[in-house]
Amino acid sequence: MGELDGKVAVITGAGSGMGRASAELFVARGARVVCADISGAEEQTAKELGDAAVAVRCDVADEASVVALFEAALAAFGRVDAALNVAGVAGGGALAEATLEEYHRITSIDMLGVLLGTKHAIKTMVATGGGSIVNWSSIGGLGASPMGTGIYSAAKAGVHAITKAAAVEYGTQGIRANAICPGFIETAMTGGPGTAEKFPQLVHGSALKRAGRAEEIAEVAAFLASDRSSYLTGAIIPVDGGTTAALP
Numbered sequence: 507m508g509e510l511d512g513k514v515a516v517i518t519g520a521g522s523g524m525g526r527a528s529a530e531l532f533v534a535r536g537a538r539v540v541c542a543d544i545s546g547a548e549e550q551t552a553k554e555l556g557d558a559a560v561a562v563r564c565d566v567a568d569e570a571s572v573v574a575l576f577e578a579a580l581a582a583f584g585r586v587d588a589a590l591n592v593a594g595v596a597g598g599g600a601l602a603e604a605t606l607e608e609y610h611r612i613t614s615i616d617m618l619g620v621l622l623g624t625k626h627a628i629k630t631m632v633a634t635g636g637g638s639i640v641n642w643s644s645i646g647g648l649g650a651s652p653m654g655t656g657i658y659s660a661a662k663a664g665v666h667a668i669t670k671a672a673a674v675e676y677g678t679q680g681i682r683a684n685a686i687c688p689g690f691i692e693t694a695m696t697g698g699p700g701t702a703e704k705f706p707q708l709v710h711g712s713a714l715k716r717a718g719r720a721e722e723i724a725e726v727a728a729f730l731a732s733d734r735s736s737y738l739t740g741a742i743i744p745v746d747g748g749t750t751a752a753l754p
């Protein structure tokens with residue numbers, strides 16, 4: 507018996523990194539998954555997962571595309587029990603150099619994308635008695651970095667507000683919503699495997715003195731999607747090897 511037996515999950519950003527790792531883990535634990543991405547790589551993820559997965563091309567920043575994603579999930583599997591809003595982009599730069607173009611690029615995917623994924627997950631889930639929404643934030647949503655992440659941090663802090671609103675507004679309808687704040691995880695976004703070894707300063711501030719693996723974040727998402735976390739909602743959860751626990 508898997509902890510996610512019988513559950514159906516919609517996962518954005520499933521073509522790469524933590525979204526892909528989550529799709530793999532969810533299927534291994536018994537779920538059926540809808541792998542969504544804008545890149546086309548969602549096809550490969552779903553193909554490798556066999557009958558338990560379908561792929562849907564989706565731009566999380568486009569509402570019609572997100573509506574079509576949840577319609578495709580219902581057509582494929584008849585219900586949605588978990589929605590993982592993983593898709594995101596990094597970027598930004600020093601605040602005094604911020605451009606509107608960069609602001610719109612980052613916030614439209616990292617914040618509006620999560621808002622749309624949360625909105626349509628709620629609409630879909632309440633019809634079948636509820637479900638679990640897991641939104642991807644970042645330790646950048648909890649604090650600022652001298653590397654210049656102001657726009658990204660603003661978008662991720664917005665994810666916290668959206669997550670808490672979903673939890674508070676829809677808790678009585680069976681919806682739980684939580685946000686994960688990963689620390690430094692070696693994915694395509696951060697330069698891939700080996701980046702932390704080449705640049706140890708990136709993980710120096712963590713208690714564990716190492717980068718995280720995408721599967722370690724997926725484990726937390728699996729717990730949040732499962733019935734084992736039935737009293738956990740509205741939480742903003744750092745999964746960062748102790749980075750935000752440390753004094754400088």
Ligand SMILES: NC(=O)c1ccc[n+]([C@@H]2O[C@H](COP(=O)([O-])OP(=O)(O)OC[C@H]3O[C@@H](n4cnc5c(N)ncnc54)[C@H](O)[C@@H]3O)[C@@H](O)[C@H]2O)c1
Binds near residue numbers: 564
């Ligand atoms: N890697 C880290 O260290 C780290 C740390 C904290 C938070 N995060 C967050 O974790 C999430 C996943 O990041 P990752 O490291 O797995 O990155 P990744 O680059 O490996 O994967 C991100 C995926 O999102 C997809 N995507 C981008 N724009 C999209 C759009 N408009 N619609 C649909 N899909 C889109 C990409 O195609 C890609 O497949 C992001 O929200 C990111 O901000 C990452």
